[in-house]
Amino acid sequence: MNFMRIFFLSVGLVLACQPAAAQPRxxxxxxxxxxxxxxxxxxxxxxxxxxxxxxxxxxxxxxxxxxxxxxxxxxxxxxxxxxxxxxxxxxxxxxxxxxxxxxxxxxxxxxxxxxxxxxDYGMVAVRADSPWRTLDDLLNALKRDPKKVLIGMSGTVGSQDWIKMALLARMAGIDPRKMRFVALEGGGEQFIAMQENHVQAVSGDTSEALLHTRGGQVRVLAVLSERRLPGALADVKTAREQGYDVVWxxxxxxxxxxxxxxxxxxxxxxxxxxxxxxxxxxxxxxxxxxxxxxxxxxxxxxxxxxxxxxxxxxxxxxxxxxxx
Structure with missing residues (x-):
């Protein structure tokens, strides 16, 4: 057996005895x-x-x-x-x-x-002590005076939270460009801003709302799903049920x-x-x-x-x- 053959056999034996590459911890x-x-x-x-x-x-x-x-x-x-x-x-x-x-x-x-x-699905929420109890209530308030209702959303004009409200507003006969929004960084900030009354409503998602409804501080006015959702939001009407055909x-x-x-x-x-x-x-x-x-x-x-x-x-x- 020549030297090179012995060398390669030795290398192969060493490699074979080593454990396979482990997954990162x-x-x-x-x-x-x-x-x-x-x-x-x-x-x-x-x-x-x-x-x-x-x-x-x-x-x-x-x-x-x-x-x-x-x-x-x-x-x-x-x-x-x-x-x-x-x-x-x-x-x-x-x-x-x-x-x-x-x-x-x-x-x-x-x-x-x-x-x-x-x-999850889009939703619209207000504080639990808000005078608005339905999606109609909120949209009628916006129709009367859009400047008096600040809506918290993640992102700016054109974000999904903006488009969700824009679709609802347009169906209610409101020019979406006249609505007042506060651009925030994520759902957590939206609900904090609403609890501090910096905004009066939130356009967000159901998974985010669930994090805040358990304490009884938030009222979800509508979910933007095809049908009512199971679980904690089962009693919340869809936007469709309330006359606004928006699913998100x-x-x-x-x-x-x-x-x-x-x-x-x-x-x-x-x-x-x-x-x-x-x-x-x-x-x-x-x-x-x-x-x-x-x-x-x-x-x-x-x-x-x-x-x-x-x-x-x-x-x-x-x-x-x-x-x-």
Missing amino acids: AAECLIPSKPGGGMDLTCKLAQKALHGQPGAPELALSYLPGGVGAVAWHTIVSQRRAEPNTLVTFSGGSVLNLALGKFGDAEVKDVRWVAAFGA PVIRGVWMGPDVREADYRRWVQAFANMEANPKFAEKRARAGLYPFSLTGDALTRYIEQSVAGHHRQARQFKLLRER
């Missing part, structure tokens, strides 16, 4: 808003549902608010493109902002879409940087597919105030592309599209 779920809103809830649900799952690392939560997701998007795309264990949470509002050009010249293909694992589902999930290796991307896609297949996940999702919605990998990417195209059409109605 920790990963990061980056939340592009302040604590307390739907983005925060999404990462916390993933954190709990992945805990103890074979092959899934522990998720550590971090926060990077700004621009209703724009700061986190540009940070990952420009500086942290290839991190194999950094996930960023998104919502239907993030997809809308992407469609409207609020992330600059960003496009769907600029990141890797991993998984969507729940959905909000998907929630995570994406990764564009240069993440295919093997690492597929590992995360599979981890979330396994998570959603676990019978216990449905219970965790329900406790988080979310409803079934499951897409991963390529199927999710196609859904995001279709959603962006749909938002383009809708935005033209309100002349919101940013020139590119």
Whole structure:
């Protein structure tokens, strides 16, 4: 046996005896808003549902608010493109902002879409001691004098919270441009502002509302779902029931940087597919105030592309599209 053959056999034996590359012990779920809103809830649900799952690392939560997701998007795309264990949470509002050009010249293909694992719905809420007890009450107050009703929302004109109220207002014969909004960073800030009476109503999402209705301080006037929702909001009428045909589902999930290796991307896609297949996940999702919605990998990417195209059409109605 010559020297080179002995050398390569020795190297092979050493490699064979080494353990396979272990999964990382920790990963990061980056939340592009302040604590307390739907983005925060999404990462916390993933954190709990992945805990103890074979092959899934522990998720550590971090926060990077700004621009209703724009700061986190540009940070990952420009500086942290290839991190194999950094996930960023998104919502239907993030997809809308992407469609409207609020992330600059960003496009769907600029990141890797991993998984969507729940959905909630738009809603409109007021303080529990508000004189408005129905959606009609609020919209009639807006019709009488839009300047006297401040509405808290996540983002600015053109955000999903703005469009939800704009659709309702238009059906009530109100010019959406005459409504007064206060732009806040995430659902947590919206409800704090309302409790302090800085705003008199909130346009947000049901999962965020559930975090605040349990204390009896908030009254949800309408949910923007096809039919009444089960659970804590079962007694709340839909906007449709009250004569306003507006339905607004909000998907929630995570994406990764564009240069993440295919093997690492597929590992995360599979981890979330396994998570959603676990019978216990449905219970965790329900406790988080979310409803079934499951897409991963390529199927999710196609859904995001279709959603962006749909938002383009809708935005033209309100002349919101940013020139590119």
